[in-house]
Every structure is written in structure tokens, then in C-alpha cells.
Amino acid sequence: MNYEKYYPIVYKQLYYLVGNNELAEDLTQEVFIKYYNSKEQIEFLGAWLSKVAANIAFNYLRGEKRRIKREENILEEVNNIFSIEDEIFRSEQIKEVRKILVNIPDKQRVCLILKFSGYSYEEIHNATNIPLNNIGQFIARGKQKFVKLYKKEGEINVL
Template identity: 30%
Template sequence: MEKTFHRLYETYHYDIFQYLYYMVKNREQAEDLTQEVYIRVLRAYDKFEGRSSEKTWILSIARHVAIDWFRKQKTVKQRILEKFDWEKEQIRDAGPLPDEITMQGEQVAAIYKALDSCTVDQKSVVILRYIQGLSISESAEALSWTESKVKTTQHRALKAIKKCIEEFNTEEGYSHEEIQSKR
């Protein structure tokens, strides 16, 4: 099992980390969640039946780890907001982005902002399809969905991203004609 685990780790570590990093937008949190994925892989490897590829199986586990993390964050935020004294203070959502975004400029920030306009499912599809390079059928396996659902979710995600980027360009002062000429 040790050799198998080492092979899985070496083969898929970067893909898993990258997927989680795009999901949570925080390097340290992505590293922690990657460790959680491999803990779950260790616990469940003997149940892996080989009906899908190892990569899609591990990405499926990563997706569930990310969803669990988002649920936990939502619960923590709700507790904080319930205890917050609204009359004395004002909350401002700073929406911190990873250090890499600020260094890479406005276009990367626009892409991250556009990804944030997507649901968790839409974000998962975009990352798997366009960043991880999985096919529609591989994405369907990783998400335990039908290919039709992947296609529909991908279409909706791309619409949301396009709308967000157009809004960003409008905020930055680009005219509709300038945006169209860049295409």
C-alpha cells in the first residue's frame, strides 16, 4: 500500500492541489485540503473498484473535501454574524485574493472574480474542464454526474463568467466596441 500511495501522491498531487487552490483561493488552505484528500484516499483505496480512472476518483474526493470545507465556512460565518453587534460596527467584505493575483495584474483578478460569480458546481466544472483539461466524460466521472449535466453546468458557468468579465471591463472604462474588438 505504501508504494501505491506514494505513486498516487507523486502522480496526482499537483492536479489535486491546483484544483483545490482554484476552489478556495488560498495556498495554505489548499495545502491543508490536499492533505485531507490523501487521508481520505488512504482510508478508501481498498474500496476503489476501478470503474473510473484513479485521477477522476481522486478529483471526486477533492471535490467532496472542498464542498465540506465550504459548508464549514458557511457555518462559521453564520455564527459570527449572529454574535455581531450591528449597531456598533459595520462589516466590510474585503474579499482577499491570493498573493499571486495581485502580482499578476487586473486580468487574472478579473478571472478569479468571474470564477467567484459561479456556483460551487460551476466552478468545479470550469476547473476540471479548462484547468485540469479533463474531457466531458472524465469530468462527469469525477463529479458523479451525467455528461449532459456537465455540459449544462459548463454552459451556465461560461455564461456567468462572460457576464462578470463584461461587467469588469465596463467598470474599468472599456467601451462595448473596445471589448468586441479584443475578441
């Protein structure tokens, strides 16, 4: 057998096809194992080894492409699961916040909601007719009340 003669040729072909040294070595061994297990009489050994090497490389690359696609699909499913869980958690938080906001006095609640929605004191004043000088006070008191109720709600959920 001309193993020493053909090994570098087959290896080089596989290396060009798969672009990885260790993988090319493994696939080269696979080619020679196929040759040793072959029962047929091979007339043009170099051409036969080259054809088998190409087939093995293309089979590997197709399999690798499918494996990557499967992993991407699994990752996408996992992300969707976490997205659903995040959405449920977010929804629960919104319900909890709304439940607490109902228990805050009207002016404090309105000022708090508008402020955390990005409105300036001037815009809150224009929207609510609450004196401009009082808006900061309503927001501060609303925050205090919210935090107090939120902590109380957390204690209830823990028990």
C-alpha cells in the first residue's frame, strides 16, 4: 500500500475542504479505513482516495451545517421560553404596581405617573392644574407612599 505516498495528498485535500488541521487528520484516517475495509479491486487508487475524501468532507460539512441549524433552533426556543417567562414576570409586576397605585391619593398618583412617564413639572402643572410649587411635594409624598405600600405588599407575599 502506498500509505506514505497518498496520506499527504489526501490530508491536503481534506484540509482545504474543511479548514481545520485536526479534523482533516481525522477525516484522512477515515478515508484510509474505508480503503482498508473495501472489498473491491481499485484500479486508480489516487482518484478513488480523492473521491472518497471529497465525499467524506462534504458529508461532514453537511452534517455540521445541520448541527449548527439544530443548535440555533434550540437556542431560539430557549430564548422564546425566557421571553415568555420575562413577559409573565413583567405582567405580574405591572399588576402589582397598579394595585399599589390605587391606594395612593389621587393627586400624588397622577403626579407620580406623569413624572415617571417623562413629563416635566411644567407639563404636569398644565395637565393637572396643580400649582407648580406643589408638584415636587406631591411626587415626593407619592414616592414615599408607594415605597411603603410596595414593601408591605412584599411582606404579605413572603408570608
